[in-house]
Amino acid sequence: MKRGEKLDIAGAREESDIAEYGLRFDLTIPLSRFYANNISQLPMPFKSVQVGPVWRAERPQRGRYRQFIQCDIDVIGEPSINAEVDLIRTTAKCLSSVGLKDFVIRINNRKLIEALLVECGFFDRDFSGIMIALDKQDKIGIEGVRSELNGYSAEAVQRLIDFLNEGVETPQGVTSIFKGSTPAGVIALIEDLDVVMDTVRSLSQGNYEIIFDPSLIRGMGYYTGQIFEITYKEFPFSIAGGGRYDGVIGRLLGRDVAACGFSIGFERLCEVLELEKLVEASQGDRAIIFVEEDAQSSFAYGLAVQIEKDYAVVNVLRKLKNHHRQLENLYAEGYRAFYYPTETGYQQRVVEFDKV
CATH class of the missing domain: 3.40.50.800 (Anticodon-binding domain)
Structure with missing residues (x-):
């Protein structure tokens, strides 16, 4: 998309008015289109592995590129948390196989965030803008988030800020925001997170960690359920990320299909491996x-x-x-x-x- 003064959405009449280039943004949407067009010929669930270049309207800097390679795995047609466990386990196994240890898998659930925002007093129409602000928390801090939310209900913003200041570390900690009894739907989301986290921990053999992070948002607007990212030591970027996107294929097919994916950023992973000296060839090899x-x-x-x-x-x-x-x-x-x-x-x- 065009940026800055070049972008005039209100006055746009054609695609060329808002976009300068038509390049593939990610691998998820093309995969969804492929599945919708070929659903009768594909197994259920359908498991996919993709590696390919994608493009973003980024200002090039460390860990951010205008063109980079995504390494995606997806499970389509599996509505249970088996998909999340399968994807997290496989991605962690991949990173372990190239020598990474002690990386951290951060996990949250978009539906849990939405339930929290409703309880604070925000409206559905506010979700997008609020999540954009929350997604910046690791860069601008909690008070920075407060500033970003200027213009929303002061009472709702204060309840949200109070929750963020609690430093909740477990899914059960989210229940502190609810004044009365916790809704059954929220309890079910918490239980699912617990199962996924407990299962992944049992498989990790101490080589990596999985934690609940209530500030994890993931920038893509199509996520509908559990979301996850992998970070390593003090590197200022994630090396993998993904989540559930149950509604995407439904827009193409006319009925919802469960879908979940995890993606490794190839260039980011290479930078980590190089700086950690995990890709140096040994003598004589x-x-x-x-x-x-x-x-x-x-x-x-x-x-x-x-x-x-x-x-x-x-x-x-x-x-x-x-x-x-x-x-x-x-x-x-x-x-x-x-x-x-x-x-x-x-x-x-x-x-x-x-x-x-």
Whole structure:
């Protein structure tokens, strides 16, 4: 969308009046469209894995990009909390497999937030604006949220601020906002959160943590139930996020279909892995096979097939005239094993940087 002075929604008559580019915003909406068009041919529940580029109208900065890669998993057609547990467990397993430990899964429920806002005295029409303000709490603080809510009922805002100041740490803590008995629907939401959290904890084996976070909102307006994010240490961004979006497919199909998804931000994850030194190759796990003339290519690739089980990376490269510089560059990239052609085949040489 256009931004700043370029954006004039009130005077817009055509799409070009409000949008400069038509690029894919996420992978969720295209998946919903695909499912709605092919529902009769797909299993129930339908489980999907997607990896692809998406675009946002962001001001590029650390952890925020105009183009980035999303790694999505979704479960469509499963209305129970089995979908949430399945997605959280799988995402946590994925992050653990690349060496991450002690990350934190934050969880909340959009319906629980809405029930809380109603109890405070806000109207349904206010939800969108209030949630935008709440979503900024980790950046602007509770008093910043109060300032953002200027213009709403002062009494409702004060009740909400009082609740935020309580620092609720469990789903049951939300019941403190209700003056009378807690509605049955809210109790059911709390029980579901407890089951998901207890199940995930039992599966974590102490490698990661799951906590209830009443300030977690998730920016997408299509979320309808449980929502979750994964953060790591003091990094100022989440590395994964998702939630339930039961109403999206219904807009395309004419009837609601349960849906839930979790997405890893590839570039953010790579930044964490790099800074935590979890992607450095160990000594000797990368090999180069040098080729000096075309006739050696067949033998070189045959050798690559034989030794690839012994190395994380095996590359066949033409030996350059400035071989000294070539070796320096390859050494800097983590290569330690080098194979050179001989009259009878290939011979491995171990090159030490100080001797290059």
